[in-house]
Amino acid sequence: MNTPLSRRTFLHLVGAFGGSTAVYRAAVGMGLLPPGTHTARPDIAPLRTGDRKSVLILGAGISGLAAAYELSRRGYDVQVIEASHRAGGRNLTLRGGDLVDEAEYPQTCEFDRDPDLYFNAGPARIPGHHASLLQYCKELGISLAPFINENRNAWVQDDAMFGGRPVRNREYIADSRGFVAELLAKTVRPDSFGANFDQRDYQQLLEYLRQFGELDSRFKYVSSSRAGYATHDYTSPPAFKQPLNASELLRSGFVYLMSFSELDDQSAMMMEPVGGMDRIITAFMAKVGRLVKLSSPVESIRLGAAGVDVRYRHAGDVVHAHADFCLTCIPMHLLGRIEHNFPKEYAAALTAVPHGKLFKIGLQMKQRFWENEGIYGGISWTLQDIMQLWYPAHGIHRQKGVMLGAYTFSDEVAERFARLPPAQRAALAIQQGEKIHPGYGRYVESSISIAWHRMNHLFGCPVQWSEPLQSQCFKTLQAPAGNHYLIGDQMSYHPGWQEGALHSAFHAIADIDERVRAGAL
Numbered sequence: 001m002n003t004p005l006s007r008r009t010f011l012h013l014v015g016a017f018g019g020s021t022a023v024y025r026a027a028v029g030m031g032l033l034p035p036g037t038h039t040a041r042p043d044i045a046p047l048r049t050g051d052r053k054s055v056l057i058l059g060a061g062i063s064g065l066a067a068a069y070e071l072s073r074r075g076y077d078v079q080v081i082e083a084s085h086r087a088g089g090r091n092l093t094l095r096g097g098d099l100v101d102e103a104e105y106p107q108t109c110e111f112d113r114d115p116d117l118y119f120n121a122g123p124a125r126i127p128g129h130h131a132s133l134l135q136y137c138k139e140l141g142i143s144l145a146p147f148i149n150e151n152r153n154a155w156v157q158d159d160a161m162f163g164g165r166p167v168r169n170r171e172y173i174a175d176s177r178g179f180v181a182e183l184l185a186k187t188v189r190p191d192s193f194g195a196n197f198d199q200r201d202y203q204q205l206l207e208y209l210r211q212f213g214e215l216d217s218r219f220k221y222v223s224s225s226r227a228g229y230a231t232h233d234y235t236s237p238p239a240f241k242q243p244l245n246a247s248e249l250l251r252s253g254f255v256y257l258m259s260f261s262e263l264d265d266q267s268a269m270m271m272e273p274v275g276g277m278d279r280i281i282t283a284f285m286a287k288v289g290r291l292v293k294l295s296s297p298v299e300s301i302r303l304g305a306a307g308v309d310v311r312y313r314h315a316g317d318v319v320h321a322h323a324d325f326c327l328t329c330i331p332m333h334l335l336g337r338i339e340h341n342f343p344k345e346y347a348a349a350l351t352a353v354p355h356g357k358l359f360k361i362g363l364q365m366k367q368r369f370w371e372n373e374g375i376y377g378g379i380s381w382t383l384q385d386i387m388q389l390w391y392p393a394h395g396i397h398r399q400k401g402v403m404l405g406a407y408t409f410s411d412e413v414a415e416r417f418a419r420l421p422p423a424q425r426a427a428l429a430i431q432q433g434e435k436i437h438p439g440y441g442r443y444v445e446s447s448i449s450i451a452w453h454r455m456n457h458l459f460g461c462p463v464q465w466s467e468p469l470q471s472q473c474f475k476t477l478q479a480p481a482g483n484h485y486l487i488g489d490q491m492s493y494h495p496g497w498q499e500g501a502l503h504s505a506f507h508a509i510a511d512i513d514e515r516v517r518a519g520a521l
């Protein structure tokens, strides 16, 4: 007997495949949550002549920079205070000479100085529906190119199947689908779905399964051009590949791969800025850089009747600043540890939400060997710790390229890598990558790794909201504490995406605008 899925189990499964956004959307769809206040970019009023309003923005993450951009051009007096030597926070593109400011293992990137040799150590892709971010790209003149998230020519490798031998993604997907479709076609009956399912529906379903799995006239999966050809010289009849062994396929723990590139935020079309994701930061800085004070860690935030007082350090000096309003994208777990006089409930919420751990490695390769394997962009997957290899879709057919040699979302694995000195991280990544590209270590010229949970001024990402924590703390933190607003992707239902960070800023500045218009300040 089928056990009906509980709503909790359903949401858990949705979360495992689709992340927090999918859970949120499913929960809204099931009526468990009210539709979110997905704030559009606010049309805030310019200040009236003679009106003066000041805003301190703490943290030059993308949310802080966007807020500075929006408010300063409406006449607000804005200053951005940033702890790091650079703006951008998690939006970080590494090129030759750049510093990775990890607490225990600071590194300098040793890539060749070449416009195509860069590594997006933080964000790398922009979904086509992240409209606000894309709109800024347009407005700020940032060139975009398609981002290749899925490549059927890339590899899938799992020690549990085929003795660890990698198989092409296209074979893995096509054969799995063929196998499942054949099984279903064999077992489904006209009465499988009850009275509302008639003979015509049954025939339609069989036809659907035939198309879905590319089954033959007897509903058998024999072979498929979708899986690729064993031989094909374009002038003689092609030979299809034999299907992979179904039991071997089932042994693989890769089920999520079947739907990864169908996820809301991972499906085509995706975009990337030409030259690196930090082109967005550079463009914002061209607009508001004069307002940004770098290398200035904030040490104290005090709410008062007439605004917000902030104390920070700069070049060895203690500096005091005051403003009518304050927006902060400092990660909330760090903010909670700064001296402050936030209300008790607000302060408790700041440190209640855990943060995840992410780890990436970039490898400069002296030869773009993957192109000889027919791979132009996209991702190879493995169940080893490195989890993914990414191939650059820019600089095609040039001699060198920077590929991603590891990107793990698992806290435990990220921690395992983080504990190692950079040279050992790279050695481990290369050793595991060799299972996908035997001998590829010989192409590696230099490597750069980043453990985001060990990065100074961040120490963790992304924020890991759970349903109970969200209902307990989100509203408290989203509402202003006096004139202080918490922003950043942490204050969105879309953590881990720049779009979420932007919308948190929109939410805060729309509220400020409303209060200013109402003459509340």
Ligand SMILES: Cc1cc2nc3c(=O)[nH]c(=O)nc-3n(C[C@H](O)[C@H](O)[C@H](O)COP(=O)(O)OP(=O)(O)OC[C@H]3O[C@@H](n4cnc5c(N)ncnc54)[C@H](O)[C@@H]3O)c2cc1C
Pocket: 058, 059, 060, 061, 062, 063, 064, 081, 082, 083, 084, 087, 088, 089, 090, 091, 121, 122, 123, 124, 125, 126, 296, 297, 298, 299, 329, 330, 331, 334, 358, 359, 360, 452, 456, 457, 458, 461, 487, 488, 489, 490, 495, 496, 497, 498, 499, 501
């Ligand atoms: C590995 C990785 C992959 C990602 N992939 C994608 C992707 O493909 N697409 C996408 O859109 N997003 C992606 N993201 C998420 C994206 O990077 C974030 O959503 C976004 O950059 C967060 O911006 P933010 O404004 O919240 O601030 P953050 O970037 O978190 O910046 C916070 C700022 O506060 C500063 N700060 C900290 N303490 C202090 C202090 N005491 N005083 C002053 N300043 C302080 C920090 O230095 C930092 O600059 C990824 C992130 C990572 C790490």
